[in-house]
Amino acid sequence: xxxxxxxxxxxxxxxxxxxxxxxxxxxxxxxxxxxxxxxxxxxxxxxxxxxxxxxxxxxxxxxxxxxxxxxxxxxxxxxxxxxxxxxxxxxxxxxxxxxxxxxxxxxxxxxxxxxxxxxxxxxxxxxxxxxxxxxxxxxxxxxxxxxxxxxxxxxxxxxxxxxxxxxxxxxxxxxxxxxxxxxxxxxxxxxxxxxxxxxxxxxxxxxxxxxxxxxxxxxxxxxxxxxxxxxxxxxxxxxxxxxxxxxxxxxxxxxxxxxxxxxxxxxxxxxxxxxxxxxxxxxxxxxxxxxxxxxxxxxxxxxxxxxxxxxxxxxxxxxxxxxxxxxxxxxxxxxxxxxxxxxxxxxxxxxxxxxxxxxxxxxxxxxxxxxxxxxxxxxxxxxxxxxxxxxxxxxxxxxxxxxxxxxxxxxxxxxxxxxxxxxxxxxxxxxxxxxxxxxxxxxxxxxxxxxxxxxxxxxxxxxxxxxxxxxxxxxxxxxxxxxxxxxxxxxxxxxxxxxxxxxxxxxxxxxxxxxxxxxxxxxxxxxxxxxxxxxxxxxxxxxxxxxxxxxxxxxxxxxxxxxxxxxxxxxxxxxxxxxxxxxxxxxxxxxxxxxxxxxxxxxxxxxxxxxxxxxxxxxxxxxxxxxxxxxxxxxxxxxxxxxxxxxxxxxxxxxxxxxxxxxxxxxxxxxxxxxxxxxxxxxxxxxxxxx
Numbered sequence: 183x184x185x186x187x188x189x190x191x192x193x194x195x196x197x198x199x200x201x202x203x204x205x206x207x208x209x210x211x212x213x214x215x216x217x218x219x220x221x222x223x224x225x226x227x228x229x230x231x232x233x234x235x236x237x238x239x240x241x242x243x244x245x246x247x248x249x250x251x252x253x254x255x256x257x258x259x260x261x262x263x264x265x266x267x268x269x270x271x272x273x274x275x276x277x278x279x280x281x282x283x284x285x286x287x288x289x290x291x292x293x294x295x296x297x298x299x300x301x302x303x304x305x306x307x308x309x310x311x312x313x314x315x316x317x318x319x320x321x322x323x324x325x326x327x328x329x330x331x332x333x334x335x336x337x338x339x340x341x342x343x344x345x346x347x348x349x350x351x352x353x354x355x356x357x358x359x360x361x362x363x364x365x366x367x368x369x370x371x372x373x374x375x376x377x378x379x380x381x382x383x384x385x386x387x388x389x390x391x392x393x394x395x396x397x398x399x400x401x402x403x404x405x406x407x408x409x410x411x412x413x414x415x416x417x418x419x420x421x422x423x424x425x426x427x428x429x430x431x432x433x434x435x436x437x438x439x440x441x442x443x444x445x446x447x448x449x450x451x452x453x454x455x456x457x458x459x460x461x462x463x464x465x466x467x468x469x470x471x472x473x474x475x476x477x478x479x480x481x482x483x484x485x486x487x488x489x490x491x492x493x494x495x496x497x498x499x500x501x502x503x504x505x506x507x508x509x510x511x512x513x514x515x516x517x518x519x520x521x522x523x524x525x526x527x528x529x530x531x532x533x534x535x536x537x538x539x540x541x542x543x544x545x546x547x548x549x550x551x552x553x554x555x556x557x558x559x560x561x562x563x564x565x566x567x568x569x570x571x572x573x574x575x576x577x578x579x580x581x582x583x584x585x586x587x588x589x590x591x592x593x594x595x596x597x598x599x600x601x602x603x604x605x606x607x608x609x610x611x612x613x614x615x616x617x618x619x620x621x622x623x624x625x626x627x628x629x630x631x632x633x634x635x636x637x638x639x640x641x642x643x644x645x646x647x648x649x650x651x652x653x654x655x656x657x658x659x660x661x662x663x664x665x666x667x668x669x670x671x672x673x674x675x676x677x678x679x680x681x682x683x684x685x686x687x688x689x690x691x692x693x694x695x696x697x698x699x700x701x702x703x704x705x706x707x708x709x710x711x712x713x714x715x716x717x718x719x720x721x722x723x724x725x726x727x728x729x730x731x732x733x734x735x736x737x738x739x740x741x742x743x744x745x746x747x748x749x750x751x752x753x754x755x756x757x758x759x760x761x762x763x764x765x766x767x768x769x770x771x772x773x774x775x776x777x778x779x780x781x782x783x784x785x786x787x788x789x790x791x792x793x794x795x796x797x798x799x800x801x802x803x804x805x806x807x808x809x810x811x812x813x814x815x816x817x818x819x820x821x822x823x824x825x826x827x828x829x830x831x832x833x834x835x836x837x838x839x840x841x842x843x844x845x846x847x848x849x850x851x852x853x854x855x856x857x858x859x860x861x862x863x864x865x866x867x868x869x870x871x872x873x
Contacts, residue, residue: 188385189275192392199396206403207411210458213496220450225422232417232566242564245797246465249311252304256335259301263342266294267395270345274388278353288361295343295364302339305332319464327405328462334398341391343368348387351380406462413565416459419452420566424721426557426769428574431686442578442684446492446540447499449572456567457489466559466569471800471822472552476815479552481559481569484545488572491544495537541576550576551588554818555682555805556764561796570805577684590810591683598688602674603640604809613670615642615649622660623653625670626703632667634659634738635700637710637719640675641839647846648839651711655735655864661873662747664738666709672699676715681722683806693718693726700730707731709738711864713765713838714804720770734766736837736863740775743782750870753785756859758866759831760788761822761845762798763838776837776863783870789829799825803840823848826858833859835866 235241240257244250272279280287309332311317347368350357354377357366372380403411421427429450431441443449466481467473473480538544550573559569580586587595597606615638616623626632636659642652659666677692700708708730710716720732742748758780766772773795780788793799802818812818823845826834834849836842842862849855 192271192274195393196396199400202400203403206400209496209500210403210408210412210493212500213492214451214454214458216447216492216496216499217449217451217454218447220421220452222419223422228422229418229420232420233414236564236566237414237417240564242562242566245562248307249463252307252311255300255304256308259297259304262297263294263301263339266290266298266342267391270342270388270391273345273349274385274392278349288358291358292361292363295346295362298339298342299364302336305335305339308332319468330401331405331407334394334401337390337394338398341387341394344387345384345391348372348380348384351375352377352384406460408458409461409565412455412459413461416455416565416567419455421452421568421571424769425560426555426570426717427721427725428571428681428686430725431578431690433687433690440579441582441686442580443572443575444539444541444579444583446488446495446544449575453568453572453575454492456565456572457485457492459565460485460489460567461565462486463564465562465564466567469558469562469797469799471554471556471558471802471818474799475812475818475821477548477552477812478546478814479549484549484569484573485567487544488540491538491540498537541579545576547580547586548814550580551591551810552814553805554764554800554802554807556800557768558764558797558800561768574682574684577682578686579684581684582687587684588810591806594683594806594809595680595685595688598675598680598692603644604675604679605644607644610671612638612643612673613668615644615652616656616668619653619656623656624667626667626672627670629665629667630703631665633665634667634707634709635703635705636666636668637676637708637712637715638668638673639710639712639715639839641843642711643673645839645843647843648711651839651842651862651864654862654868655711655739657873658739658742658748658864658868658871661871662742664742669699669703674699676712676718678714678718678722679806679808681718682804690726693723697723697726697728700728705730707733709733709735711735711837711839711862713763713769714840717765717769734770734772734775734837736766736776736779737772739864739867740778743779748867748871750783750867751872752870754783754866754869755785756833756866757787757789757829757831758833758835759791759826759829760794760835761791761801761826761841762795763836763841764798764800764804766837767798768796776835779863779867780835783867785870786866789831791825791829793825801838801841801844803844808840808843817848817851819844819848820851823852827852827854831858833861833866835861835863837863 240250240254243253269279269281281290283290312328343365346362346365350362350365350369351372357369357373359366372383375383402408432438460482462482464482467483470479470481541547541550553570553573555570555574557570560567581591594604597604601607602609603612613625626635636656638652641648643649656666674692674696676696677689680692681689708719710719713734716732716734719728719730739748743750760776760780762773777788780786791798799822800818801822802812807818826845834845836845839862842860846855846860849858849860
């Protein structure tokens, strides 16, 4: 009779838990479906690779090796113990039940016990990292839900061992210290309580385990653990193609009422999956240059605020569905109405929730404009969330729909539209940087047989410091016998900064004009010293029709060295610390060629900052920040310069005119410009080449 009562209770509790679980998960599905359908490219191989490498392989998590190993154990341990969970549940109805594995069952038992023990160790280590070591990124968000996860998982693992231990006592068996070492110890310790007490304790911990499993199942989709459900979907459905490539806006769409995203439901469904996939691990904010220097932007909080806003708004919009969980509502009045149910309550539910504006109430404009678009957040994210495209989409709404932007951004757009450069300098002065070098730096009209188009960019054309980089690179190409030419006054701005500041219309206008110019002169290969132009030409222009090979000047220089066309022979006695620019590094995974160049120069002692390669800190100039004042916290370029100075260099090397400007300003601010030079890679190698 007790067995039947136990079975009835189990079925009732399990059924209700499953009902709640599917309600919540289905509601999240409905909320995501509110978004716009994205353009979906199958690219099955790339998508499956993303799931295998970053999902099952946990690649991003191992950027922090300690946390990576801990999470790896918990991830796979959780799957493994679910097999044992089935056996444990059956034990509650069939005393002494074991899977019919014969002699192999003892090995199954051994695996389950060690997996459970290792999971418990992993949980305790996670507790230590958060509450003992107080790991910085885990202190970013301290709420009760984090503690609930640790309590639930600890209870889950301990109850397994206690259930198995007291089963041994209940059955009067001898403890097995070989194949059931941990439950065996428990059985040995409590063997004196007798079979009756052992039976009671077996069922107590059996129920504790079952209720913990079911409660945690209902808790998961409402907490940060929701990433356990959404992460693999996020990895599969993420955008394919070049990382960081922004969505194209169709300005020919006559039905479009706004450009950019001003409401949460105007993001794509793929972007909304990101919100529920977030693991709240803090890796993104921990590496963010804006957050690290006291700005209001926190990539993690941005995602979480958007997630909560989607949940609230989604609950109000979809309140007519009978699947809507009552605890999705945060508003007390809405809770009451949802509990009452009925069609008549639906309109009241919607009315009871006054939705805040996405931009202004949920996400502040200061947060949006603080972003440098460096992608450090995205590179760190273990579930590959994309923060930058959401920020840019909201910037687009401010700029193109509402006409709201910082004064510096407005001035930038005006200067680009009027004169084709950020300073508003006469467009006909773009070619003046080559004065005195006309014999080796020719325009496409003067040298129609060119092989490589040298895209100088606005910085190289107008900024006096960057002009020196352009001239050094031109001399090196001439020395190596490269047949190159420039567009001269026909060159326009690449539009990269305009795009990331939110002015997609201006970007597309410049993009179209530049591609037409390239086609007019039959451009087949483009080289540039500007990583931002390099990235947009290589990864974004092809969507608009560009068909040309695009290389960065450090790539070309590295190739010329390998081919023996450039031979650095003069010693350059310098201790060089190299700064990885974001648009060469994280956007295009180019880390080797600049270092290969420096290693090839005799006398160079190559140093590395604490944060280098994919972990390198942004200089602070990206995302249009080059042209805007920093009014919050400390300056990003100062923070990066201080990192460089920690290794006591005599020279800071760069591969980007924006970075070089920011680092030069940093050395001046730190009053070390006389002791520490700031040079581009091209300028450094030029010192070693005989002309």
